[in-house]
Amino acid sequence: MRVFVPRHHLGHRPELDLSDGLPGVAHPEVPGRVDAVLAGVAAAVSVDRVDVESQALRAVRALHDADYVDFLLELGASLTGATQYLPAMFGSDLREAPLRHRAGMYCREVGTPITAGTVPAALNAASAAEQAARSMVETGEDAMALCRPPGHHAGRRRYGGYCFFNNAYVAVSALRQRFAKVAVVDVDYHLGDGALEFAGEAFPYYSLHADPCANYPYWDRAALQRPHAHLTTFPADVCGAAYLALAATVIDSALAAAPDALVLSLGFDTLGSDGIQDAKTRLVVEDFLGLGRLVARAPCPVLLLLEGGYDVRQLAACSHGFVSGFAPGRS
Ligand code: Q9C
Numbered sequence: 001m002r003v004f005v006p007r008h009h010l011g012h013r014p015e016l017d018l019s020d021g022l023p024g025v026a027h028p029e030v031p032g033r034v035d036a037v038l039a040g041v042a043a044a045v046s047v048d049r050v051d052v053e054s055q056a057l058r059a060v061r062a063l064h065d066a067d068y069v070d071f072l073l074e075l076g077a078s079l080t081g082a083t084q085y086l087p088a089m090f091g092s093d094l095r096e097a098p099l100r101h102r103a104g105m106y107c108r109e110v111g112t113p114i115t116a117g118t119v120p121a122a123l124n125a126a127s128a129a130e131q132a133a134r135s136m137v138e139t140g141e142d143a144m145a146l147c148r149p150p151g152h153h154a155g156r157r158r159y160g161g162y163c164f165f166n167n168a169y170v171a172v173s174a175l176r177q178r179f180a181k182v183a184v185v186d187v188d189y190h191l192g193d194g195a196l197e198f199a200g201e202a203f204p205y206y207s208l209h210a211d212p213c214a215n216y217p218y219w220d221r222a223a224l225q226r227p228h229a230h231l232t233t234f235p236a237d238v239c240g241a242a243y244l245a246l247a248a249t250v251i252d253s254a255l256a257a258a259p260d261a262l263v264l265s266l267g268f269d270t271l272g273s274d275g276i277q278d279a280k281t282r283l284v285v286e287d288f289l290g291l292g293r294l295v296a297r298a299p300c301p302v303l304l305l306l307e308g309g310y311d312v313r314q315l316a317a318c319s320h321g322f323v324s325g326f327a328p329g330r331s
């Protein structure tokens, strides 16, 4: 399997995570996640690794609002060294405010610091998603992109949840060159509140997640009703068997819509030992094998995109399990 690995993610080293309102918690979205996931994949299948150096500025501009992209580029360029930028002011119209106070227009969570290397890394992650999608357009075969930073919390003009640009919908845009209907299936622990904004008839969004009102993104119940978004919540203390039964239902309903390609937003933060969870699941490493088998049912090409997953010591075992379940029987 072709695996697209962004190279500039190493320049993105967030330190401050204030998203629980508690200073001093080490940031979980660490560079080591990418190599851990890659090691697990490479132990399960033969990997054709493609290092990605490029930045998907054009694709990101086509998906996100111009003032949002311009703001991130300008703010990122203003930072030097290891400075960790977090917004201090929040409000919907801060256009006249100094640059450092404008982030509050675009952010609803203070767990996503920006450093000098962050925006180049986010554009490079989007590029890995785009390159993987182009590879699928050319070959019609499954591909994988180890996007970091992740993307599913990034909306049209909003960052947060460790995400800046919506890698999955960047991929969707590229896939639509060949595939008329593209379903996005999101199995990250969290609801992809950014992805919700991009769902459409030709690119519906299906997600299985922890209760998004009681877990990050702590969403308004009313805002969950979005066209072309099919949302399923798992119980707070879900076990592997119950989780996989729900996952089968979600995946089968996505496949029932007869997509020509599928994008899987693959988060490993459903693992019970992942520290990000507000309510603990009972999933174990072996459950990712079962999940891989369910996704392998897709009769169309599948693009695997990394989202969350923060138990770094278990990530290789999780990705190994997933790919071991997924790869057999796929060309
Ligand atoms: N104790 C992704 O998995 N902090 N983002 C939540 C809960 C934000 C996670 C704190 C979590 C964002 C892509």
Ligand code: ZN
Binding pocket: 188, 189, 190, 267, 269, 307, 308, 309
């Ligand atoms: Zn997550």
